[in-house]
Amino acid sequence: MASTVRGLYYADKGAGRSVHEISAQLLRAAEIFRVDPGADALKHIPAAVPPEQTPNVYRDISAYILDWGSFSLEGKYGQVQMTSHEIALRFPRFSQFLPIYFGQDGVAIDDDMQFASIEESISMIIEEVHPLCMWNLPGLAAESYEALALFQNDEDAMDRFFSQVFSGGSGAADFVDFFPLLAQSIIDHLATAHPPVWPKRD
Incomplete structure (x- = not known):
């Protein structure tokens, strides 16, 4: 405990x-x-x-x-x-996101997306969230970098945790490649499609 x-x-x-x-x-x-x-x-x-x-x-x-x-x-x-339970508490968004989109029968890897690249799958996810991106996506980007830091870019450890504990996945990509790509895709989308949170001073 x-x-x-x-x-x-x-x-x-x-x-x-x-x-x-x-x-x-x-x-x-x-x-x-x-x-x-x-x-x-x-x-x-x-x-x-x-x-x-x-x-x-x-x-x-x-x-x-x-x-x-x-x-x-x-x-x-x-x-x-x-423990795995303690680690799971660090990833409240991934605990839902990874199984829904990349778990068994996940939305991002179903029959309609079976030939899609991982970039296309991420784009589809962002499109589903839009226009509420500012309230849903920054946390996913943060958890992506936390995963890389916590597991120290150890692909085997990330695969064992996120695939087995969360029943999620990363599509055709390794987690060590998927997480940076997910985070950067989110950042790029927010920069392109949403105004800055803090307006610039005159």
């Missing part, structure tokens, strides 16, 4: 869900488990074994999440290896 909580803090720093929000939701779930264990709101929330311990377990997890911030650097980062 330590690596997952570390991932939550990383996501929080990157404008993801606040760890305080997550902690509060766990406390709320604990209370619902205590009052009405069969509530519909708990349908997809796992229970502890034995089930009657669930409220206490959720309260303990909630407290641990908040306490983690006060741990020593060694306690936070020195003793626990990164």
Whole structure:
């Protein structure tokens, strides 16, 4: 659990869900488990074994999440290896984007696109997003570069993670080529089709 909580803090720093929000939701779930264990709101929330311990377990997890911030650097980062779940928290957009477009039966590799180049597939994706590009694409470009940095351009590691954990893919290209191309295509499109976010000074 330590690596997952570390991932939550990383996501929080990157404008993801606040760890305080997550902690509060766990406390709320604990209370619902205590009052009405069969509530519909708990349908997809796992229970502890034995089930009657669930409220206490959720309260303990909630407290641990908040306490983690006060741990020593060694306690936070020195003793626990990164897990696939922790890494997945760094790529909320790719967790949806890669399976939808490049997973099995993905939109970018279906029968209509089977002879398309990877550049054409990326262009198709950008066209689908347009005109809401400024609210959807910059984050994908950022995650592309984060993937390259985190996996240090290791194609095998990226393939194992994004293909197996996310059930995604990169079309006919290697991830080490796909991610820079995706990011640059996004940047080029934004520069061409959308005005600058900050107007120039006179």
